[in-house]
Amino acid sequence: MQRLLVTSLFMKRAPTVAARSLSSFPGLKTAATSVNSASTLEPPSGSPISLKDAGRDSSLYGTRPIYLDLQATTPVDPRVLDKMMQFYTGLYGNPHSSTHSYGWETETEVEKAREHIARVIGADPKEIIFTSGATECNNLALKGVARFYAKTKKHIITSQTEHKCVLDSARHLQDEGFEVTYLPVGEDGLIDLEQLEQAIRPDTSIVSIMSVNNEIGVIQPLEEIGKLCRKHKVFFHTDAAQGFGKIPLDVNKYNIDLMSISAHKIYGPMGIGALYVRRRPRVRLEPLITGGGQERGLRSGTLAAPLVSGFGEAARLMTQEKDADIAHITKLSDRLMNGLLSIEHTQLNGSATHRYPGCVNVSFAYVEGESLLMALKDVALSSGSACTSASLEPSYVLHALGADDALAHSSIRFGIGRFTTEEEIDYVIKAMTERVGFLRELSPLWEMVQEGIDLNTIEWSGH
Amino acid sequence: MAGNKSQVLSLYRQFLRNASKFEDYNFRNYFLRKSRDEFKKHKDVSDPAEIANFIKSARQDLLVLKRQAEISQMYHFDKLVVEKLDRHHRT
Structure with missing residues (x-):
């Protein structure tokens, strides 16, 4: 319910932003059909934010996304x-x-x-x-x-x-x-x-x-x-x-x-x-x-x-390979967690101690998880189980943990495995930091949070 | 590994050469890392029986690596976003 209200507010308060960003955002618009849209992602024209890495020329690099959905399936050794x-x-x-x-x-x-x-x-x-x-x-x-x-x-x-x-x-x-x-x-x-x-x-x-x-x-x-x-x-x-x-x-x-x-x-x-x-x-x-x-x-x-x-x-x-795998995965997992949790308003879902390091689930507040996935065409990720990834329903697992709809919607699962490299993890941390920042810039909720308004005190008008 | 030094070194070089042949970025990096770690781990072994065992199993593994590196080169996929393209592949 809460999610509906938030969406409607978004549309009401920022129609120009939404319309502009969608029309000049081919990556988002065509994401459902385009397989290879990593190179087509563009920020709104005139926007100071860029989805492309300013530090490198992306035409010198490949286009296939990094695979971080190892809970869904793993590559055959x-x-x-x-x-x-x-x-x-x-x-x-x-x-x-x-x-x-x-x-x-x-x-x-x-x-x-x-x-x-x-x-x-x-x-x-x-x-x-x-x-x-x-x-x-x-x-x-x-x-x-x-x-x-x-x-x-x-x-x-x-x-x-x-x-x-x-x-x-x-x-x-x-x-x-x-x-x-x-x-x-x-x-x-x-x-x-x-x-x-x-x-x-x-x-x-x-x-x-x-x-x-x-x-x-x-x-x-x-x-x-x-x-x-x-x-x-x-x-x-x-x-x-x-x-x-x-x-x-x-x-x-x-x-x-x-x-x-x-x-x-x-x-x-x-x-x-x-x-x-x-x-x-x-x-x-x-x-x-x-x-x-x-x-x-x-x-x-x-x-x-x-x-x-x-x-x-x-x-x-x-x-x-048990020992080598565990050492490698733990090292990368710590690196990823440190990198992601240093973004403000993020949290790790699930127990911090009783966990398998190869699965990191993080919530990015004030960002819609599915839009984040859309903006992350260069990383293969999921917000939950592959069986339910076609629907926009929030995860029932996160619900069972007591997370509210907004948080359940803004969570992303990162999988790390035997074949993941440090270079990939560094790329993902950088991409996440940039894209989360980008999507938050579009969000009126984020604006309100920056102004110091506690969102829980607002009475949303119902529909 | 004094007596078998040249033999082990040659094996090591072959591991690295074949691992670097993998088309797949992740497999290539994994087998390079794995080869280095494995040989480093056995660097200070002095028991001749253990060395002989290591060489024997390394030879077996090398055969697998050679075959799979060949297979990997038969199927092509786009390069990953973290991989630099060769000059003639750039658009």
Whole structure:
């Protein structure tokens, strides 16, 4: 509601600014259709502000944006592709064919991959079930467990900041007659353990809490949650799509019973994921896909051997490169945070301490996040999950943190990964500082703030 | 690494040469950084078995790097905004 009012005020107070800036701002106007508009961005004519870097001649540089949306997906590591190429050039056997060597050689590779993945989380390779991705894993874990134990247990617990596919699975289960508790989170994005314990009932079958949040990078207290769940004999599922290989995860130490993993978030191929399903004590679930009985009968269908093997190699590399990756990402993350938070009226969203450094979510007050993204055609960024980036709705995750609409609208998520360079981070800090300043210059709200008017004291006229 | 010095140096040079062949800015920089870090980390190793192991695995990795550097040159994308264009690519 507040956002509507702010927009209308903007239009009323500054029609000339808005009209002028839009008409002489081809980058903004055509941004939806133009793929390569970085070089076409121009400030309003006669404006003292320039979107181009005065310090360099942009015709000497390329036009492809810097990729900082690593929460959405990561580039495939060349070493992973090298592994996968074998399957597209010779190893084409069906891993389930047990009568000839074509099947055996592929199966050996598949089992190697399973081992690499299991090793990252301290699991047994037999506990890894390959699926099509983390969305299928989350569906399988929640629906599978809930439906299997449906006769005695009718309740599941999850949190408000989960990924859409967990929330939607829960919603579907509600339609089937299950009861769902959506735990609220604090201002730092963490769930409250006492609230969790109170929410657990004798008929609770599963608790699903994500390990690293995809929008704000907050790490939930998995070990404590695991302990609580074990104490109350409730299964604990964690969506570790963003955390697998990036933060320490040990299924036995943390008492995790089910874990969703995705390959394309760890520099592996898209279209493959894995669900960890504990064998002792055994977790039983009803499969979503039935058929040939592959993957312990939990997920039938021929395994995509090239993808599985690429996934395995990506997991092996996550183990091998762990220390180097963490050091590199932490260094760049600190640099980016220092740079961005030194812009006035900015704030870091989510806990400052319990976080994965590769995800930095910052709010820039008095700037509309989507317009900022439009003005930032030379950096590939997102204001939240890729699934919702087509809509202009503010992030429900930031809402759950207690952020108001204006703040939720002005937030941007920066992802840092293995292949991000210091040069790119410096470019982004500079670009953000300039563009935020530029958009604020256009904003009547910013003008009022500069004049010392407290925006909260204003009574906006309603429509 | 006294005895194998020339062998290791030659490997190191080959790593840098192949890493710099990547068309992709991010991959190129990553493999350059990774090669430097990896060889620097093993600079003071004196155990012959460990050196032999390092050389063996480095040879394997070099093959991967060579293949992937070649593949990277087969597909072209625009240069990134942080990359300087070659003179003949400027408009």
